[in-house]
Amino acid sequence: MEKYLTIYHDLVNKTTTKYWGNSTMLPSENSLAQTYEVSRETIRKALDLLAQDGYIQKVRGKGSVIISRNKFDFPVSGIVSFKELATNLKFPTHTIVNELSIVKADQKLQSKLDVKVNEPVWKVVRIREISDEKVILDKDYFNKDFIPMLTKEICEDSIYEYLESELQLKISYARKEIIVEEPTQEDRELLDLEHHSNVVVIKSRVYLEDTSLFQYTESRHRPDKFQFVDFARRVRNG
Amino acid sequence: MEKYLTIYHDLVNKTTTKYWGNSTMLPSENSLAQTYEVSRETIRKALDLLAQDGYIQKVRGKGSVIISRNKFDFPVSGIVSFKELATNLKFPTHTIVNELSIVKADQKLQSKLDVKVNEPVWKVVRIREISDEKVILDKDYFNKDFIPMLTKEICEDSIYEYLESELQLKISYARKEIIVEEPTQEDRELLDLEHHSNVVVIKSRVYLEDTSLFQYTESRHRPDKFQFVDFARRVRNG
């Protein structure tokens, strides 16, 4: 593996496990460069990642401050699949595949998935249970060019794991939009909505490393089971 | 200004205004290095920012692909103040300062703002109107150590602008949590909630460059007026 990534992972480990005792500061860049026997720029590359991910804050003239993360401040920025989320949760989770089919793209899908009308796309509808309650409805549409085959078993496990390890597709980035809607008839039928009169909808477009758009997803959550945690650095200013 | 930042801004401009015509590719790093008369590493630093901010996607062996941003894909990742948001919106906006006072920190605030119980903190409650509807309730608490003075006029304009330009405070990063709650009595009294039975709550802790926590905010939105747009790169994998 690349040196700076190895160092990054090692430093993540050491900052989160109090390797340096109760010190709130990382060793200096020069000191780390000696320790790892690399150039200072390589250390800086690793530290930049730590800062981006909210593990440290660099302060000019002083050093790198370790940011303590208490309790629920787990980092779920970035793209997270339900399986990744589920393994972080302490509650039992279960996935029900409600639909797995190939449909022809209509007008709406055409624009969302960047395919031609009537082109075949995978449609997957899954219900997510947490503690035996049906609280999330995931509707995925995949560009069929990238995924020749898809089975119920794969959908029950993790589509992302299949894409990355079997098909060697590299997910690169996503655009997400979070809004609140009134439940549709489908929401009411498939989810345990109880008295709730809203659903939180996360619409995502997911892109591969070569910038091709290959997935459009609507993840519809019961509002009381929705939480989004974000770590944001100040926007670049002129 | 630093070279790589100048180049970053210049390239943002050129990629968003079709400076290179309909080409979807940026010039190569070596070519850019010649053009700007800097080293390749400096160009790479600028390009890394462009990639982080979703303007380009770098593809190994090929080059940097310009990511086209259509219509509503404006980048509101990061910390955005209401004033910044308001200037982006096409609708008339207005701020009503409902409360501006110094209160003593209670148990709840103590943990959220990292101050001692009974220490004085600024409390600011503001109602945000969009198109003459009261749709957002902002409740801000500031550590008084950092802000000696605060007036109604500043709160009506932009507290952030005051902090950054007058007090020279440098906001660095924030932790946000988005959840959905049932409206409180206060929400019902101060907002035009109409029939809506939920509010979207964004809880933020805002930190300065030296990692001191100086603000805790709850921004309470009428659900139909809430939208959160995010650009996310894949989480680092091992």
Add this chain to the structure above:
DNA sequence: GAGTGGTCTAGACCACAAC
């Protein structure tokens, strides 16, 4: 084989903080 981006180096100079 030529061109691209990805990694890494050794060294330089700067602005800033702490003493």
Add this chain to the structure above:
DNA sequence: TTGTGGTCTAGACCACTCC
């Protein structure tokens, strides 16, 4: 004055894409 992080350089080698 010393140490810290921030910027910038010139050059090297690599893996990858495309022809």
